Amino acid sequence: MSEIVDQFKRSVALFDSVVASVPDDAWGNDTPCADWNATELLRHQCGVLDALADIARTGEVSMPQMADDAGDPAAQWQATRDGVLDAIDGADLSAEDKYWFGPMSFENFVGMVQWDPLTHAWDLAQSTGNPIDLPDDLCEATLARVQALGDIPRKWRLITDAIDVPDDAPMSHRYLGYVGRQP
Template sequence: MTDLPVEQLTRALAAVDPLVAGVEDGQWSAPTPCAEWTVRDLVAHLVVTNRMMTAFLTGQAPPDRSADPLGGDPLGAYRESGTALRAAFALPGVLERTHEGALGAATGAVRLRWRLADLLTHAWDLSRATGRPAEMPQDLVEQALAFVGDALSDEARPGRFAPAQPVADDAPALDRLAAFAGRSVRP
């Protein structure tokens, strides 16, 4: 597929949407494969990361991290943050410009690749925590897996990445991405 990068983000956000929409009332406090995170914490992470990246790309002040990012409408917060993020990445020159941040310097295109990998990996987490299938665009998952495989090694894994876990070579791409990100993937 030859989508433009912002179209890839649109597809990924749309693919995660049914997972967020499908969270049942009793599942918000359920544990996830992300240590110490509930389903609500994980969805809040998606929203906060979208909002932080939007602020970063547009030169705005970051959102207040002490406020509840989901409020009474987690799905609405997810959708709003995704819409704002797509708009930020679509701004002229954002993908080509190098952005200096706490994690170093990178182009908007590289930051978008990281966002896609994070979003897709957490879709796997959300799927596992809620028992709902994660039907992610395979081409995007394969691209994310290739990207993180090139960007990270067993020796160079920042604190938020656990060591890669074993997974069958013929496992679905999303399982391989999750395992590479440190998740224990069991059939």
């Protein structure tokens, strides 16, 4: 398995661990993402990863859509998680196309998408009062990939304005600050 795919899977596993710890009565909690409660954040995450899985399976590029509310957020997430991991395992990582962020290999596209489950794992943990430790190596790799996209994520409102964080702050804080989260 490539390092990029491994990092993506670790980001998905981190999001998965947070979903597993969300109490049933916390799915309506507000999140750091404006206008999304915990269920809506999960539906967004499912929509992004379902679209990624579809691309992996079909080779046809389509934009993500908010997943429908299936009524059981944890079960909805489990289906998405299993689907995307299976699809990535069977994907042609060398396939070149113009994916959401421009021309690149599918492997690099997977690496670009990993910021979504990593960031939203933190968002969901904050929303539901669950502790979370974002691994420094994962934050460092993800930060480099998000920065490589230039102004696209902010222009498209995928992330908000950066929050100032000291240069000597832990890597997870620097990553979170860059994507507009107050660590």
